[in-house]
Amino acid sequence: VQLVESGGGSVQAGGSLKLSCVASGIIFSSCGRGWYRQAPGNGNELVVVWSSSGILRYADSVQGRFTISQDNAKNTLYLQMNSLKTEDTGVYVCAALCSGSRYWGQGTQVTVS
Numbered sequence: 448v449q450l451v452e453s454g455g456g457s458v459q460a461g462g463s464l465k466l467s468c469v470a471s472g473i474i475f476s477s478c479g480r481g482w483y484r485q486a487p488g489n490g491n492e493l494v495v496v497w498s499s500s501g502i503l504r505y506a507d508s509v510q511g512r513f514t515i516s517q518d519n520a521k522n523t524l525y526l527q528m529n530s531l532k533t534e535d536t537g538v539y540v541c542a543a544l545c546s547g548s549r550y551w552g553q554g555t556q557v558t559v560s
Contacts, residue, residue: 448472448550450541455555458531462559466526468541468552476519478545482526485554486537494539495526508534531559 454466466482481496495505495515505513514527524541536559541552 450552452552452555457558468524478543484537
């Protein structure tokens with residue numbers, strides 16, 4: 448199983464970025480999946496999780512600004528991030544929970560200045 452993120456970068460506050468996570472070895476739509484972020488001193492912070500039954504949960508800090516979506520044909524998970532704030536800076540990691548096993552990507556850096 449491999450999860451590969453892309454789309455990170457540097458952006459000014461108020462800007463937007465769209466992250467992608469391509470999965471191989473699992474079917475995203477059959478798994479729980481989501482995005483986490485790691486910032487210095489904050490550990491792993493949940494950004495959004497999307498259960499296999501379709502339930503979505505966003506962190507309060509990103510509600511209304513971030514949107515998770517998926518392209519089943521490409522087996523790719525997306526995170527559209529709008530109205531970015533400096534506190535959104537971190538390494539964004541894609542994750543999946545499939546049949547009791549958890550998988551993580553390597554992460555993509557997002558820097559908001």
